[in-house]
Every structure is written in C-alpha cells, then in structure tokens.
Amino acid sequence: MTVDMTTFLAQLGNRSDQATGAVSAPIYLSTTYAHPELGQSTGYDYTRTKNPTRELLESGLATLENGARGIVTSSGMSAIALIFELFPSGSEFLVSRDLYGGSYRFFEELQARQIAYFHYFNTLNELEEQISPTIAAVFLETPTNPLMTEIDVSAVAEIAHQVNALLIVDNTFLTPLRQKPLELGADLVLHSGTKFLTGHNDILAGVIIAKEVSLGERLTYLANTTGPTLSSFDCWLFIRSLKTLPLRFERQEQNAKEIAAFLKHQPAIKDVLYPGVGGMISLRLKEAVKVRSFLKELSIFTFAESLGGVESLITYPTTQTHADIPKEVRESYGLTPDLLRLSIGIENSQDLIADLTQALSHI
Numbered sequence: 560m561t562v563d564m565t566t567f568l569a570q571l572g573n574r575s576d577q578a579t580g581a582v583s584a585p586i587y588l589s590t591t592y593a594h595p596e597l598g599q600s601t602g603y604d605y606t607r608t609k610n611p612t613r614e615l616l617e618s619g620l621a622t623l624e625n626g627a628r629g630i631v632t633s634s635g636m637s638a639i640a641l642i643f644e645l646f647p648s649g650s651e652f653l654v655s656r657d658l659y660g661g662s663y664r665f666f667e668e669l670q671a672r673q674i675a676y677f678h679y680f681n682t683l684n685e686l687e688e689q690i691s692p693t694i695a696a697v698f699l700e701t702p703t704n705p706l707m708t709e710i711d712v713s714a715v716a717e718i719a720h721q722v723n724a725l726l727i728v729d730n731t732f733l734t735p736l737r738q739k740p741l742e743l744g745a746d747l748v749l750h751s752g753t754k755f756l757t758g759h760n761d762i763l764a765g766v767i768i769a770k771e772v773s774l775g776e777r778l779t780y781l782a783n784t785t786g787p788t789l790s791s792f793d794c795w796l797f798i799r800s801l802k803t804l805p806l807r808f809e810r811q812e813q814n815a816k817e818i819a820a821f822l823k824h825q826p827a828i829k830d831v832l833y834p835g836v837g838g839m840i841s842l843r844l845k846e847a848v849k850v851r852s853f854l855k856e857l858s859i860f861t862f863a864e865s866l867g868g869v870e871s872l873i874t875y876p877t878t879q880t881h882a883d884i885p886k887e888v889r890e891s892y893g894l895t896p897d898l899l900r901l902s903i904g905i906e907n908s909q910d911l912i913a914d915l916t917q918a919l920s921h922i
C-alpha cells in the first residue's frame with residue numbers, strides 16, 4: 560500500500576522487529592556480529608560496513624527522496640566530503656555561488672591541494688557559459704544560503720547532462736517534503752541532517768541519496784572504506800526525529816510566512832528575502848551598524864549558528880556561517896554586512912512577532 564509521507568514517517572521502524580513486535584525500532588549498539596560458520600554471515604559483520612539501525616534509517620531516507628540508496632554520515636560536511644571521493648583527482652566542478660560557507664571552505668581546501676577545481680555561477684546563463692565536457696559535476700543549493708535565491712533544478716539537470724556531468728543538490732533548506740531533486744533530474748541529493756530532518760539542535764548528521772543503484776553502491780563502498788558513518792544511537796534519534804518532521808516543518812513554514820509578511824512592513828528593514836516556502840528568512844537592516852543591538856534586544860530568537868530546529872535562531876552570516884568566504888567575494892554577490900538570517904521554530908508565531916517588534920523598536 561502506498562501511503563503519504565506523513566504516514567510513512569510516523570510509522571518508520573514500526574514492524575521492523577518481528578521477533579519482539581517493538582514499535583520503536585531497537586538500537587543495535589553491537590559493533591561486531593557473530594558468523595554462524597565459516598563462509599556464512601547473518602548479513603551483518605561489522606558496524607562500519609552495515610548496522611541494522613542505520614540500515615533502517617538509510618532505506619527510509621531513500622524512500623523519502625525517491626532514490627535507490629541512502630547513506631547516512633556523521634555530519635553534512637562528511638556527506639559532502641564522501642561525494643567528492645567519487646571523482647578522480649584533478650576533476651572540475653561548477654558550483655552555485657551563494658552556498659553554505661563550510662561547503663565553500665571545503666572546495667577551497669580541495670583546490671589549494673590541487674585535488675579538484677571549482678568554478679562558480681550565479682545564474683543559469685553563467686552556468687551555460689561555463690559548462691563544458693571537462694566538468695565532472697554541478698553542485699548547487701536551492702534556495703541558496705543565505706540569499707534564498709531559487710534555482711531551477713530541472714533546467715540545471717538538462718544543462719549538466721548534456722555534457723554527462725552529474726548534478727548534486729544540497730536539499731537541506733526545503734527537505735523532501737517541499738522539493739525532491741532526484742525527481743527533477745538530480746543524480747545525488749544531500750542534506751545536513753543536523754538541520755530540519757532531525758530538527759532539535761541535538762544531532763549532527765549527514766545524508767546522501769543516490770538516484771541510481773550503481774552510484775549508491777559506490778558511495779556505500781566508499782563510506783565503508785573511509786568510515787564517516789553515523790553511530791547507531793544517533794541513527795535511532797534521527798529515526799525518532801523524522802516521525803515529527805512533517806508536523807515540525809509545516810509549523811515552521813506557517814510561522815515563517817506570517818513573519819515574512821510582518822517584516823516587509825518594518826521601517827528599519829530594507830529587504831526581506833523569503834521564497835514563499837520553507838522556514839528560512841533572510842533580511843537586510845537599513846543600517847548595518849544596528850545589527851549588534853538588534854541581536855542583543857531579541858529574547859526569544861537565539862543568536863546562534865545552525866537552522867531547522869524547533870527553537871527559532873538568528874544568525875549573522877558575515878561572522879558566523881559564511882565567515883570563511885573572503886569579504887570581497889561575499890559582498891560581490893550580495894552577502895553584505897546588513898544581512899541577518901532567521902531560522903523559524905515551532906513557537907507561537909505571535910510571540911515571535913512580538914519579540915521582533917520589541918527588538919526593532921529598541922535599536
């Protein structure tokens with residue numbers, strides 16, 4: 560029976576343990592598994608290779624993104640690092656300009672060591688100008704972080720596939736509830752599982768889902784080889800968190816819509832960047848010098864990095880998430896010092912609006 564994602568997620572792990580009937584899936588902490596006899600295996604040998612708790616989570620995430628295979632790792636960054644193990648040394652990549660600062664830092668690191676080379680694009684035109692048969696893959700985020708620009712995944716997939724380049728999409732901001740890149744032509748989708756998917760600011764995790772079995776198997780092989788796999792306890796917490804993902808995300812998005820509408824009418828705010836979907840909003844203050852006092856005056860929004868959790872956060876990309884992008888580069892594409900990023904939680908929206916109102920009135 561095919562069911563809605565909400566039903567699928569609420570039931571994740573139920574009926575997985577026929578022997579006891581456990582409704583909440585067990586956590587398999589054992590790192591090693593006994594072999595019945597020489598040449599035989601239960602299917603489990605060593606936890607880096609395969610673990611029942613992780614397997615349940617990985618297959619659930621693959622179903623959610625409509626892919627063939629899921630791989631769960633210790634962080635979003637280790638998921639990205641694992642993906643880049645797929646390519647021969649010296650490969651070239653085209654990357655969306657506005658992206659998570661940690662991804663940029665990683666790409667700069669690979670380039671400095673001459674392991675890979677990166678070219679950046681802001682628009683589809685710039686992508687088309689730079690695409691060539693030497694490009695191994697296109698990597699993008701949409702909506703972009705923190706400028707919230709939406710990129711047409713289907714159009715990029717078409718351009719990438721003309722030269723046999725893979726398309727890799729970081730789907731952290733929208734989750735499969737709002738966007739399924741593999742259905743739009745992407746070959747690999749990844750997440751910082753730390754954000755909306757787990758949603759409680761208490762688990763660091765990464766996810767990769769491959770559209771094709773072959774690429775998925777290669778990534779599984781590489782994960783076993785290099786070992787960035789997530790611990791079984793965190794896999795279990797991840798499964799538990801996924802059960803409430805639709806409830807959390809719908810509430811965060813509804814709150815974000817109300818807050819974005821409110822922010823548009825505030826005289827101290829120059830711009831509100833909200834794509835109309837999801838729980839992330841960026842804004843520009845009219846006066847960048849007011850950033851410090853605005854952050855200080857807020858009492859419900861917490862000044863902290865990260866996003867996607869049940870608690871509302873406010874981030875200053877210039878000194879936090881995007882500090883490793885050189886100032887000239889950042890400012891050239893609009894990541895200016897007046898920009899703040901809000902991650903909307905599940906609190907009462909009127910309380911969040913009241914907090915913003917009082918902080919704006921004091922700056």
Ligand SMILES: *Cc1c(COP(=O)(O)O)cnc(C)c1O
Pocket residue numbers: 634635636637659661662700704729731732750751752753754763764765
């Ligand atoms: C946080 C984040 C990452 C990195 O994930 P970690 O879990 O922090 O390693 C990658 N991409 C995006 C869009 C993110 O927000």
